[in-house]
Every structure is written in structure tokens, then in C-alpha cells.
Amino acid sequence: MASKHILIVPGDGIGQEVTAVGKLVLDKIAAKFGHTFTYDEALIGHVAIEATGLPLPDETLEKMRKSDAVLFGAVGHPKYDNDPTAKVRPEQGLLKMRKELGLYANLRPIKLFDELLGASSIKPEILKGADILFFRELTGDIYFGEKGRKNDGDTAYDIAEYSRFEVERIARKAFEAARTRRKKLCSVDKANVIETSRLWREVIQKIAPEYPDVEVEHQFVDATAMLLIKDPRRFDVVVTANLFGDILTDEASQIAGSMGMLASASIGDGTGVYEPIHGSAHDITGKGVANPLASILSAALLLDISFGLKAESEAVINAVDKVLKAGFRTRDIADQQTAADKILGTAAMGEQVL
């Protein structure tokens, strides 16, 4: 029986609503399987700025370091988006957390629950069976390089940077995952134009012989953006840089029917962080309609990856599957066939899964 300490970091917007449901699911698992989970809570993002002036207070970081895993919500607020000159921003908290905790690998599994085949804008016959695992590098690239202004503020610049070491450690994680799946790895870059991409491709080519059982292909990011929609089933494991991963995984959310279904795990040197790939979604905040399934599935990833509790993780995924099979939907995954009384809000959907 495991005894674990979990930090809940809801963050901004619908992060609050969905993480609350994710936590209930963890509670239920603890009770059912006889584990002891203790919890604490901490601030990040806009709510942290409001309370402390900082997007990632030291106290939050301390608590993260001391926890066995973090269940995370979302950060962001429209106020900052419309003010490009803001000096303190919620996203800085997220980026600092990733850097400070050494969360260099962001795993984003894209898998369509069969019941949601109709919810996607992509044709069911193109989607059926699609199952992709993204490895997005999370602590390098243009996100963390020097940036600033020159010429009296009239010119802006951002530096993208990667070292061999940074590429190699995420690449190895992706190769190893491919081994346990369909043994295909697609590395995505823009090596025909960008130097960091050339280094990226060099490193992949160099270590590939150590994984002779894995079939490797290289694709340009523009072609990949196209192929993900045209033929999603051709992909198994995809590994890519931070910025390309940001764009491609949001795009790939359409393969799973909705962003509201997708969970992610950020892992690396220490505590792992588990979060939905959707954002703070202030347009629907407080309305009780947000889809909690991404947070629930993040909890499932947490149980599996940070605690090694496979059966518990599968129990969560099966519960979600059952609820979908029973026809229950949140608004974002409902389609014309969904009866009005099967369209649930955040809490009611959580209830069903519990």
C-alpha cells in the first residue's frame, strides 16, 4: 500500500474547476485500493500574481520539490495577452516551474476513445485506431533563450538554443517508449532551415543505431502539421522540440475529439507534473461546463508514471471509457446525436466517473 504526498496546483481559470475533480478521483482511488494520499495546495499564474506579486512564489516551488507528484491545472489570463508590454505574466510561472524542476520531457498521449469518433472534425475512417504518443522537449528552445529589444525597442529578438545533451536525453526517452509500443519513432524538425534542427537531427541519427528495433523517420514540421490531419495513423511515437511540440500537440488534440480530453505528463529530474493540455479558458470559467476528463486522465498518468500504480491508472481510464459508453458528454465532446439530458457540466461528469 503506497503512501504519497500530492500537491494540487489549480492555477487560473477552469484550472480550478477541473483540478478539483481530478483530486476527487485520486481520493477515490486511494480509498478503493487502500493507499494513503495526503494533499497540499499551492498558487501559480495569475492567482499567484494577485496574491503575492509573483507568478511562481518560492513557497509553491518548495512544496513542489517536496511532493511525490503535482496535479496541475492551467495558467493564463486575457488581461496579459492583450498587453504585450506586461512585465510580469502568468506564463512565466509555468516556464519557471518547468525549468526549476527540470521537467524536460512532456508526454502527450493522443488517443481517441472510440465513443468520440463522431466528436472530431476529422472523418471517423481517417481517425479510427489513431494512437500517438508525443514527446515534447520542455526546457529548451526559443522558450528559454535570451530575448529582448534593440534599436530603441524597434527590433525584437528571441534566441533558440539546443545542446546535444538536451536533445539526447529526450530522444532516449522517446526511443524507449517506442520500444514498448509499435516501434516507430518520428522525429520532427525544420533541418532544411534551422541550425538547432540540424543538431537535433544529428543527435537522433547518432543514437538511432542503439535502438535497432525502432524504425526512425525524420519529418519537417510543416509536413508533419499536414500529415497529422491527412493520415494520423501513420504516427506512433513523435519526438520534437519545445515550440514545434506546442503547436503540433494542440493541433493533434483534434484527433482526440477535443482538447478537453487530453492529459500530459511533464517529467525529468525530480517531481513529475500532470496537467491537461487545455489552457485556462477564461471564456467558460465559472460556468461549470468545463470538461474535467483531461484532469482526470492526468491523474491517471500520475498514478502510472510517478507512482507506478498501473492497475489504479487503468481503473481510472476504464471509468472514463464506461461513462463515455453510457453516452455522457460534456459540451465540447457532444455531437448532434447526444441527447440533451446526457450533456453534463463539470461536477456531474466528475460524479459519473467516480
Next chain:
Amino acid sequence: MASKHILIVPGDGIGQEVTAVGKLVLDKIAAKFGHTFTYDEALIGHVAIEATGLPLPDETLEKMRKSDAVLFGAVGHPKYDNDPTAKVRPEQGLLKMRKELGLYANLRPIKLFDELLGASSIKPEILKGADILFFRELTGDIYFGEKGRKNDGDTAYDIAEYSRFEVERIARKAFEAARTRRKKLCSVDKANVIETSRLWREVIQKIAPEYPDVEVEHQFVDATAMLLIKDPRRFDVVVTANLFGDILTDEASQIAGSMGMLASASIGDGTGVYEPIHGSAHDITGKGVANPLASILSAALLLDISFGLKAESEAVINAVDKVLKAGFRTRDIADQQTAADKILGTAAMGEQVL
């Protein structure tokens, strides 16, 4: 009656095959409408490297400068893609051409011919009526900033850069185009993380009041990658930076059924260049199966934008429409309903349009 000089630059791979067809269409238009088009041809890309050692020989650049418009094919060769250390690459020719000719605005119209509704992997009811005009900035960003290696080659870097001037001139073109369409402009950036994007957003916000009839929205690039598939009809004109435009327009090709249907115009300070958005596609080169419609539609854009010949341009588009209505398809846009004898190769498809 116009008298114009057109430079044909087929480049690599299927560029040769499709551009030959595009030229035939220009010939036919000249004959039918009583114009005099004279032609010359020049090398770029891999074929230029083989012949001269340079991806863009001075002679080609000279000829481009002296022409009234350029009909362009594609550049690229797998040989270089798999050698990240190659010093001379076909793509350098393309990038140098864009820079030297000041082609800062790349227009990519994404419009679905109704007959191809079935050819896309996206559901017809999501696609029907989608009509997007992309303005991709083409001479700045991470494509043209300093790049290189440090730490004995163990670290690679690329600098992304934009000046106010560069953002403003492409933004104004996009605002003006929006005025002639549905009066909506979506500016795409990653202003929550990247400094060049913050400058980008600042400039758009600053000039927006000069176009009070145009409704402006700002979207992050990751959200846009998702929304393009989820709800393509929400977009009218989209303006974005070079790298984001590269990725998003390839993705958006799926809205039009196939990359083989999409034309682009690169315009700026001097001669305009017209080319398919597809690449050199060496996997199908020489097989005579490449779709020539993107090159034909590039010729239509050339007639319209560089020569102001609207009726001639429309005649080309109508011919393409008629051929599609008659059920003819190249392989890439055929679907299960297409009869085998209606699936044509490059030359036969060209014949039908002529």
C-alpha cells in the same frame, strides 16, 4: 493587349513536371486573349547546385529581376535532408531569392473547390464554405537571423528577429486584403512566450485603428493550429510570421483537400514569384502523377496580381473548376467514388484544363 516577359524556374523534383503544365496554360491564355508573353528559363535548387555549384546562380537572380513575373516550381532534395552537416543546400537558393527580391509577403489562398469536399480528411460539413487567405511574412524571423554553433559544435542556436517596419508592411497588406473580403483579420503569434511575437502584436494593435472596418483578433499559434481543423470557417484573412506561416499553411492545405491544389504568390518590392505550396516530392518525381493544378492556379494568381489581368485569371480558375466538375482527378485528390478512368496523370490533367 499586354506584352510581358515571364521567367520559368522549375527547380527540383516534380517542380519540373508541374511548371511545364503551368506554362502551357499561360501560353493558351496569351493566345486566347491576344497577349504576348515571352519566356525564359533559369535554374535554382539542387539542379542549380549540380550545374553551377550554387543554389541560386547570379544569372538566375538577374533574369528574375528583369522579368515581369516568375513562375516557380519547387526546391529540395532528400540527399541534403539526411545530411544535417551539408554546407550548400537547395533551400538556400529559395531563401536567398526571397530576400534578394524583397518578397516579404507570401499570399496563400486556401479555398476548397466544392467538388473536392470528399477528398479532405476533414468532414464536409466542417469544411463547406471555408475560404481563408493567409499572409505569411517571408523575409524575416528565425529563417534569416544569425545561426550557428558554439561549444565545439555541441550547442546550436538560431536567432529570430523582427523590426516594427517588417511587421507593419505585411500587416498593412493583410488589413487591405481583409477590406476587400469578409473584413476579419486574425493575427497569429505566441506573445505569451516570445518577444518577437510581442512586438508583432504591438504593431497590429497600433495600426488596427486605421482600419476601423476590419475586425481584428489575436490568436496564439498553438490555438490556431487547433482551430483551423476544428472550425476553419471562422477565419477570413490570417497574418503571421514566417515560421508560423510555414507550419499553419501546410496544415491548412488539408482544408483544400490536398497540397496539390494550393498556389501561392510571393510579392514585395519587385518581381512577384508564383509557386505551388507543395514541395519537390521526390517520391513521385518522374512518374507523371503529380497534380499540376497548384502550378496552374499559381499561373492564375500571376495573371491577377502581377499583370492585373482579372478576366484571364478567372478563366483559368473556371477551367480548373470545370475539369473537377467533370469528375477528373489526379491521384492525390481522388476518393473512393472516383472512377479509375477519371484518374489522370500530370500531362492528361493539364490537357483537360487547356
